[in-house]
Amino acid sequence: MPLDIVIGSQWGDEGKGRIIDFLAGNADIVARFNGGDNAGHSVTVADQVFKLHLIPSGIIQPQTICAMGAGMVVNPRVLLEEVDHLTQLGIDASPQRLKLSYAAHLITPAHTALDGAEESEKARGQLGTTRRGIGPTYSDKAARIGLRAEDLLNKDVLHQKLDRILDHANRLFENVYHQEPLDKEPIQHAFHAYANRLQPYITDVGSLVHDKLNNHGTVLAEGAQGTLLDLDHGTYPFVTSSHPTAPGALLGLGIGPQHIRRIIGITKAFQTRVGEGPFPTESSGDTAARLRGTGEHPWDEFGTTTGRPRRCGWLDAVLLRYTARINGFTEIALTKLDILTNIDPLNICVAYQSGEQQFDDLPQGPADLSPFSPVLEPLTSWEEDLTKIRTWNDLPSQAQAYIERIETLTGLRIRLISVGPERDQIIDRSPSE
Ligand code: GDP
Ligand code: IMO
Ligand code: MG
Numbered sequence: 001m002p003l004d005i006v007i008g009s010q011w012g013d014e015g016k017g018r019i020i021d022f023l024a025g026n027a028d029i030v031a032r033f034n035g036g037d038n039a040g041h042s043v044t045v046a047d048q049v050f051k052l053h054l055i056p057s058g059i060i061q062p063q064t065i066c067a068m069g070a071g072m073v074v075n076p077r078v079l080l081e082e083v084d085h086l087t088q089l090g091i092d093a094s095p096q097r098l099k100l101s102y103a104a105h106l107i108t109p110a111h112t113a114l115d116g117a118e119e120s121e122k123a124r125g126q127l128g129t130t131r132r133g134i135g136p137t138y139s140d141k142a143a144r145i146g147l148r149a150e151d152l153l154n155k156d157v158l159h160q161k162l163d164r165i166l167d168h169a170n171r172l173f174e175n176v177y178h179q180e181p182l183d184k185e186p187i188q189h190a191f192h193a194y195a196n197r198l199q200p201y202i203t204d205v206g207s208l209v210h211d212k213l214n215n216h217g218t219v220l221a222e223g224a225q226g227t228l229l230d231l232d233h234g235t236y237p238f239v240t241s242s243h244p245t246a247p248g249a250l251l252g253l254g255i256g257p258q259h260i261r262r263i264i265g266i267t268k269a270f271q272t273r274v275g276e277g278p279f280p281t282e283s284s285g286d287t288a289a290r291l292r293g294t295g296e297h298p299w300d301e302f303g304t305t306t307g308r309p310r311r312c313g314w315l316d317a318v319l320l321r322y323t324a325r326i327n328g329f330t331e332i333a334l335t336k337l338d339i340l341t342n343i344d345p346l347n348i349c350v351a352y353q354s355g356e357q358q359f360d361d362l363p364q365g366p367a368d369l370s371p372f373s374p375v376l377e378p379l380t381s382w383e384e385d386l387t388k389i390r391t392w393n394d395l396p397s398q399a400q401a402y403i404e405r406i407e408t409l410t411g412l413r414i415r416l417i418s419v420g421p422e423r424d425q426i427i428d429r430s431p432s433e
Contacts, residue, residue, distance in 0.1 A: 002213070002219075002259055002261030003219050003221060003261060004221070004263075005220075005223070005246050005260065006019060006221065006222055006223055006333075007223040007227060007244065007249075007264065007329070008223055008224075008226030009226060009227055009332070010267065010316075010323070011273040011279075012225045012226040013301075014266040014267060015266055015421075016041060017052060018044070018057075018335065020043075020056070020220060021423060022426055024061040026218060027058060028219065029067055029208070029220070030061075030066050030219075031068070031069055031205065031253055032067070032068050032222045033070075033071045033223070033248060034071045034072060034224055034242040034248050035240060036054060036072060036107055036132060036133075036137070036224075037132050038129070038305060039225065040305035041304070042298065042299075043060050044421040046422070048089075049298050049421075050089070053078060053082060053305060054082055058220060059086060065097055065099065066098050067099040067205045067253075069205050069209075069252045070101040070253070071253070073106070073133075073137040074100065074105070074149065075106070076106055076107075077194065080194065095200035100198065100201040100205070101149060101202075102148065102150035102153075102202050102203065103254075104148065105147065108133070108137075110165050111136040111140070111165075112131065113173070113182060114136040114169055114172065115131045115134065115135055116131050117177040119131060120177075127275060127276055128308075130275075130306055134242070138242060145165065145168070146165075152191075152202065155192060158192070158195055159192075162188060163184065166182060166187060170182060206255055210254075210255050213259040221253060225240050225242070227327060228366060229244060230326070235366045235367060237367075238276050246326075247327075263330045263331075264329070265323065265324060265333070265412070267332050267333065267335070269336050270312060270313065270315050270336070271316050272291075272301050272313075273310065273311045274306070275308075280349065281347075281349045282311050282312070283312060288311070288312045291339065292309060292310060292312045298421065299421050314349055315348050316349045318350075318351060318359070318360065318361065318362060321361060321409070324412060329412055331413050331416075332407075333415065333416035333417075333418065334417050337399060337418065338420055340382075341382060341384065341385060342381060342382075342383055346379045346402070347378055347379070348376070348379060348405060349376055350377045350409060351374075351375040352372035352374060353374075353375050354371040359372070377405075379401065379405060381398060384396045386419040387420040389419055391427060395417075415428065
């Protein structure tokens with residue numbers, strides 16, 4: 001005991017990496033359970049910004065074991081590049097610290113090329129995926145023809161399975177997408193080299209996590225993406241292909257629910273989205289530009305993985321109540337409150353309007369949000385710079401009111417308030433405060 005689960009409550013990029021890094025100071029294991037290198041998690045320590053795509057953000061804290069669970073899809077090339085990059089920076093990413101589930105699926109060049117081909121096919125309509133091969137790899141998993149990390153342990157099996165995947169993709173390239181087939185030989189060669197290096201990392205992550213929890217260790221489950229991108233419960237079809245939710249953590253690691261202590265919904269103080277899909281509180285013009293920033297700061301709203309400008313708008317409490325329900329959040333961690341300084345007017349969406357009717361909650365999930373316009377409640381902003389504030393009492397009263405309004409709207413306590421990207425730029429309200 002215990003298991004703490006960290007989940008994005010919006011459309012991703014809520015600042016999960018930053019909060020994971022903060023909480024990982026007290027964790028024995030940090031384990032990612034979903035997605036792949038579509039994720040981009042930034043961790044800032046002093047003047048260093050670490051950008052992690054696959055390896056759990058807990059790797060920056062020196063004492064943690066970091067695991068990648070069965071629910072993930074892993075591009076071995078990207079994983080090894082990330083291992084090498086961290087090693088160069090003096091961070092131990094050896095098999096002693098880093099563990100890869102035998103059951104995680106592997107992304108191949110066939111999957112990334114298929115992701116690109118599907119996105120380019122106009123008839124299908126673009127989703128704005130990260131083109132990292134996520135959808136095609138999870139499709140192969142569901143079709144039961146995928147390549148798993150354990151296949152790297154047997155060269156003959158690896159060769160055979162990879163050959164089948166490449167043949168299948170090449171048939172699609174030639175007959176459906178009318179593009180050049182992939183050259184199989186160099187891909188086979190590369191995968192055999194990946195196998196040599198990755199074999200010592202492969203283990204039973206479910207059993208590792210289970211044993212740690214049974215021995216009174218602390219495990220942090222690190223979600224990638226956000227609940228509104230969940231395959232079943234997000235803004236379908238504008239979603240990713242995994243389950244970035246609290247139940248997804250159990251499934252993606254291979255453990256039961258009995259050890260759960262906290263389920264923390266990471267919530268940005270405003271709303272952002274990258275890629276296509278509905279966004280009722282989206283702003284344009286000056287407000288969006290202020291929330292996004294110019295790109296001069298590392299935290300400005302441009303994708304860590306793709307560099308795309310993120311769409312920005314007001315915090316949506318209707319969607320937040322929904323994602324709190326899907327996950328069973330026990331608390332919220334609020335990030336980027338510092339960005340709202342001098343944003344005037346400052347709005348929160350408290351309900352949706354459709355014709356004469358007002359809805360506090362979604363009548364039928366978030367897939368079709370087109371009938372709704374947001375009911376915005378104006379709040380007063382503040383002029384003070386929040387980035388050096390470390391206690392609740394030092395926050396301007398308007399910032400306290402903003403936080404308390406979110407607590408009332410969700411019925412959840414906001415215990416962690418982040419006021420900057422650095423490790424110590426956080427207000428941790430003890431239960432008594
Ligand atoms: P993730 O995908 O949820 O881990 O989030 P990203 O790392 O993609 O995006 C969040 C960005 O905001 C990163 O650059 C963080 O360093 C930064 N960040 C996180 N919390 C805060 C905060 O409270 N204030 C500011 N200014 N930046 C933050
Ligand atoms: P982190 O972990 C924000 C979005 C993509 C696209 C959709 C499907 O950094 O919060 P995919 O490549 O997964 O098939 O794309 O999901 N998306 C993210 N948006 N943050 C992420 O990860 C995302 N991962 C995927 O932009 O709209
Ligand atoms: Mg991100």
